[in-house]
Amino acid sequence: MKKIIRWPGLIAFVVLVGGLAGFWLLFADAIVKGMIERRGTAMVGAKVEIAGLDLSLMPAGMKIRGLAVTDPDNPMTNAVEIGEMVMMVDSGRLLRRKLIIDEMGIEGLRFGTARSYSGAVKKRTADRPKVSEKPAKTFDLPAFDMPNPKEVLEKEDLETIRLANELKADIETAKAQWETRLQELPDQQTFEDYKTRIRKVKSGARGLTGLLGTAGEAAALSKEIKADLDRIKAAKAALETDRASFEKRARQVAQAPAKDLKHLVEKYGLSSGGVANISRLLFGEKIYAWVTTAQKWYQRVQPYVAKVTASSGDKKEKPAPPERGKGVDIRFREANPLPDFLVRKIHAQAVLDMGDIGGAIENLTLEQHILGAPTTFAFTGKDLKQAASVAAKGAINFVSPQKPVHTVDLSVDRYAFSNAVLVDDPSFPLALKSGLADLSVRGRLDNSGINASGTLNTKKASLSLDMGKDAGPVKTAIASALADIRAFDVRASAIGPLEEMDIKVSSSIDEAIKTALANQLKAETDRFETALKTTMEEKIQAAVGTPDQYPAALDGIEKELAGRLNLGESLLTDLGKR
C-alpha cells in the first residue's frame, strides 16, 4: 500500500484546494464585481460600474451598491442608476449552474442621472448587438413670415418658361422644315411655265381644226396644273394643322402662369395646414424621441433573447460553431425546468423627478419559454411632488419566442407642469409655464410592429411664446391665440413596423390656432399671391416674351402657299376661257 499511496500528496492536495478556496473567499467580491462590470459593459456598449459588492455564503446572496449603467448614446448620463441592490440566491440551484434569485430588493432606482466623467468605451465589443442608427426625425417649424417673391422665383424653375421655350423651339424647327418643303412644291417659275404653255395652246386654237387639235393638249395641261394645285392644297392643310397645334400649345402656355402661381403659393404661402397643425410640431419630436429610445433598448435586448431561445431549439439541430475552447452546453429535459437565470420577484423603489414610486417586477429572465411565464411589472405612486398618482404596468412576453407580445399601460393623474419647454427653437420658444395634466398611454408591440396611443388632457394651462421684436403678424396672432388657451388635449399614436412607424399627433390646440389665424392667414396669403404674381409675370415676360405670338412665325409660309394657290387657280380659269 505504501508503495502505491503517497500520503504527503494528500496533504499537498488539501493545501492546494484550501488555497484555491481561500483565494476565492478573499477575492470573490472583486472578481464578481469585475465580471459584472466587464460583461455589462460589453452588453450595453458603455461603462457599467459598481461602487461596491459583497458576497455572502450563508445564506448565499449578494449586495451591490452604486450600480451605474451609462447611456451609450449620451456617455455623460447614466441610463439607469441603482443605489442598492440586495438579492438572495438559491444555493442548491447554483450548484446546478442556475442563478435563481427568489427575492431582490432595489433601492434608489434613478433614470437619466448626470455623470461626472464620460462613460463611453473606446472599443465597441463584439458582444454588443448592433442597433440600427437612423437619422433623428425632425418636425420642422413652419414659416411664420411671408417669403420674398424675388427670392422664391430665383430658386424656382417655372413651368411656364419651360413650356414656352419648348414651344418656341418646336415652332422654329417646324418653320425650317416648311421652308425646305416649300422648295419642293410648284413655285412661281412652275406657274410661269404653265402660263407660256397656255399661251401656246391659245395661239394654236384658231379655226375648227386648230381647236380640235389643241383640245387634248389643253386637257393635259389642266390636269397637270390641278395636280400641282392639289399638292399645294395638301401642304396648306398640313400647315394649318401644325399651326392649330402650336396655337393650342400657346394657349396652354398662357394658362401655365396661373398653375405656377398656385404651386408657389401652396409651397411658400402660409397655409392653414402648415401653421395650424402645430401640435405635431409641439409634441411630435418628443414623442418620436421617447419611442426611438424605447426602440433602441428593445433592439439591444432582443438579440440576447433570440440567442437564448435559439440555443434551446431542437436538440438535433446542429448549433453554430462555438468559440474555441468554450463548446456548447446541450440542454436536456428537466424534472423541474427552470431558466439558467431568473429573478422571481424584484421589489423596486424608483426616484423620479415627480416623486418616488414603488413596485414589483416578476419573473425576470431571458428564458421565458422555459419558465412559461412573461416578465411583468407594476409600479404605483401616490401623493407625489408633481402628481396625484402614477400607475404603470405591463408585460414583456416572449414565452412563445416566435410570437412576442409586449404591452404597457401608463396613467398619470394631475401631473403639475412647471416651465416645461415644448419647443426648444429660438424662432419659436414655446413653454408650458403651468398646467395640470392627466396622461394615459397604452401600447402593444408584437411581430406586426408597434401600436401605441396616448392622450394628455391639460387643464389650468398657461402657454407662453416669447416674441421677438421683429415678429410677423402671423406669429403675433399665434402667440395671442396660445396665451388664451387654458385647457387642451393631445392625442398621439405610433403605429406600424418599428423601423417605419407612423406617428400621428393631434390636439385641440390645432383648432384654436386655426380659428385665430383664419382671417390673418387669408390676408397674408392674398398679399403674397399678388406680389408673387406681379414678380412672376415680369420674370416670364423677360424670359420668353409673349408665347401666344409664337405661331405667327409661320405666317410667311402660309402666305406663300396661299399666293401659289391663287396663281395656279387663276391659270386654270384662264385656260377654261380658251
Place this chain on the structure above:
Amino acid sequence: MIRLLAKLLKALNSETEPGQISLGICLAMIVGFTPLFSLHNLLVVLLALVLRVNLSMFIVGWGVFSGIAYLLDPMFHALGLAVLQSSALESLWIVFYNMTLFRLAHFNNTIVMGSLLVSLVLFVPVYITANRLIRAYRDSVLAWVRRLRIVELLKTSRLFQTYQALSS
C-alpha cells in the same frame, strides 16, 4: 525550468517504475485535453498527487497535451455534440442532467464531453505504449545516448549538474 527538466531526466533514467511515468502521462492527458476548471480534474489532480505518479512527467505532459488540445478542439466539440445528441444515450443524459453532481461536472458541454471521452479512450493505449517506449529507451537507446560526444559535453552543463545534485 532547468530543475524541472533535470527532474524529468532523472525520472526517465532513475529506477522509477515505467508504470508510474506512464500513469503521469495518462493523467496529464486528461487534465490537458479537458477544460482545466472541470470537476473531474479535481479528482485527476488528487490521483496524481496521492498515487505514486511521476509528478514531473505529469506537469510536462499537462503542458504538452494542453497544446495538442488546442489543435483538437473542433474535433472534441464535434464528438461531444454527436455523443450528447445521440438518441440512444438521451435517457442516460437526462438522468445525469437532473443530478447536481453531473451538472456541476458540466458533462453537457460538448468540449468537456468530447475531450473527456477521447482521453479516457486513449488512457489504456497511451499507458501501454508509454510503458513500452520507456523500457525500450532504457534498454537500448540510453546506453547509445551516453556514448554520444554531445552528451559527454552536456554532462559538463549546468542542467546536468543540477540533475546530478538531485540524483545524489
